[in-house]
Amino acid sequence: QVQLVQSGAEVKKPGASVKVACKASGYSFTNYYLHWVRQAPGQGLVWMGIINPSGGSTSYAEKFQGRVTMTSDTSTGTVYMELRSLRSDDTAVYYCARDRTLRLVGYALDSWGQGTLVTVSS
Amino acid sequence: QSALTQPASVSGSPGQSITISCTGSSSDVGNYNYVSWYQQHPGKAPKLVIYDVSNRPSGVSNRFSGSKSGNTASLTISGLQAEDEADYYCSSYTTTYTLAVFGTGTKVTVL
Numbered sequence: 001q002v003q004l005v006q007s008g009a010e011v012k013k014p015g016a017s018v019k020v021a022c023k024a025s026g027y028s029f030t031n032y033y034l035h036w037v038r039q040a041p042g043q044g045l046v047w048m049g050i051i052n053p054s055g056g057s058t059s060y061a062e063k064f065q066g067r068v069t070m071t072s073d074t075s076t077g078t079v080y081m082e083l084r085s086l087r088s089d090d091t092a093v094y095y096c097a098r099d100r101t102l103r104l105v106g107y108a109l110d111s112w113g114q115g116t117l118v119t120v121s122s
Numbered sequence: 123q124s125a126l127t128q129p130a131s132v133s134g135s136p137g138q139s140i141t142i143s144c145t146g147s148s149s150d151v152g153n154y155n156y157v158s159w160y161q162q163h164p165g166k167a168p169k170l171v172i173y174d175v176s177n178r179p180s181g182v183s184n185r186f187s188g189s190k191s192g193n194t195a196s197l198t199i200s201g202l203q204a205e206d207e208a209d210y211y212c213s214s215y216t217t218t219y220t221l222a223v224f225g226t227g228t229k230v231t232v233l
Contacts, residue, residue, distance in 0.1 A: 035222070037168075044125065045160070045168065045211050045224040047153060062219035100179070106155040107215045107222050108173035115167055 004113035022096030030054035126225035144212035151224035156215035
């Protein structure tokens with residue numbers, strides 16, 4: 001079955017960077033786009049960006065442009081999301097999620113990781 | 123970055139039907155059928171319940187249905203059950219400053 005397993009919780013100081021991993025299994029890794037979504041405590045979902053694991057092309061939400069980088073490692077079936085210049089309002093649960101459409105982007109996320117809590121605090 | 127607009131809360135009694143609206147614009151909901159709905163229980167990851175406006179993924183109850191009219195999409199839950207109590211989010215492709223946008227979220231309470 002499709003599984004997305006994310007790396008563990010992180011605590012970072014303001015100004016630092018964080019890199020969250022998302023390891024995929026149970027399907028053909030390079031055939032499905034992966035999205036990143038975050039959720040601040042008690043708040044709604046925010047779309048951050050998308051990566052094509054085959055080739056590594058990306059597109060980021062304007063809100064995160066210049067601060068986020070998404071990469072993929074086809075040898076391990078893992079995608080990464082790095083967020084730089086962290087601020088206290090970056091404290092959130094970060095999710096990776098698979099797009100359900102084979103080799104295309106359908107903007108429907110059918111499998112989600114368990115989430116990674118990133119806490120930014122001095 | 124503007125989110126799609128949803129009511130903050132909707133409630134209903136067991137067995138009733140409820141409808142959650144999701145209002146966007148011609149840049150998203152109004153001109154594209156990439157509208158999805160997600161159910162999120164506390165402390166859990168979201169779960170896809172509707173995609174492409176009105177399609178249900180395999181394994182999702184047929185009590186969930188979706189539709190769209192103009193710039194507003196809707197999720198209807200019929201035969202409301204206690205397990206349906208959760209937060210619900212719509213999402214859509216958008217041509218604005220981000221490729222995808224979520225709704226503000228709706229808390230569904232089963233009375």
